[in-house]
Amino acid sequence: MRQVAKQFFSLPMEEKQKYSREADSIEGYGNDMVISEHQTLDWTDRLYLTLSPEDQRKLKFWPENPQPFRKILHEFAMKSQQINEILLKAMARSLDMEENCFLDQYGERALVTARFNFYPPCQRPDQILGVKPHADASALTILLPDKEVEGLQFLKDKEWFRVPIIPQALLVNVGDQVEIMSNGIFKSPVHRVVTNSEKERITVAVFCIPDSDKEIKPADALVNETRPRLYKNVKDYVSLYFQYYQRGKRPIEAAMI
């Protein structure tokens, strides 16, 4: 996956632009959507694709160059979904809960999307971020990091901590929807990507997201007198997320009681 991602981003611009996103949609190749003139753009090129449900794939945005891209991405999507299931079951068991209690909230048509992130070298790394601080809208995010270049940082106790390079590891991040379903036991951390003046960096983030038609809520077993319910029932959290994010607010606040 790393190799074909790198080959795709190394193609001439005209070739990549065959997969350009349309103005009002995030799917495809491009940069940040411009919503307001006061917005600070992230220093990154992206390719954003829906992987699952398979009938929602928009193949016109799936690169055919390099040739094995689609096949490898399909396999990567399948394996990422397996990891998502294994982890959500293990996380439920770790809280002494029935193992499907989080997965059942995904519904029949869970959504899986991928964001390929390409961060070119940046002349002013002190001034410009690759990705602004955010928490993920997903339930879980499975990130294939660059195997040589650091950049991702997490916020804890008001300090930024860098993620070290572990070449053969995936990084799994808890998103807002697991924070909601676990009634705040698993936290969705704020993170950002810093830029680098010399080296380019490529990552692939796979977002695992419950069906937008299904309501999610804190698991009943995690609400009691000592731990009151912290979040409302929410439906289509991703849309809610973007409305808040664009206004510079932390989206999970929209779900808090």
Ligand SMILES: O=C(O)CCC(=O)C(=O)O
């Ligand atoms: O590129 C990275 O290391 C992280 C990207 C990220 O946070 C995201 O795509 O949500």
Ligand SMILES: [Fe+2]
């Ligand atoms: Fe993220």
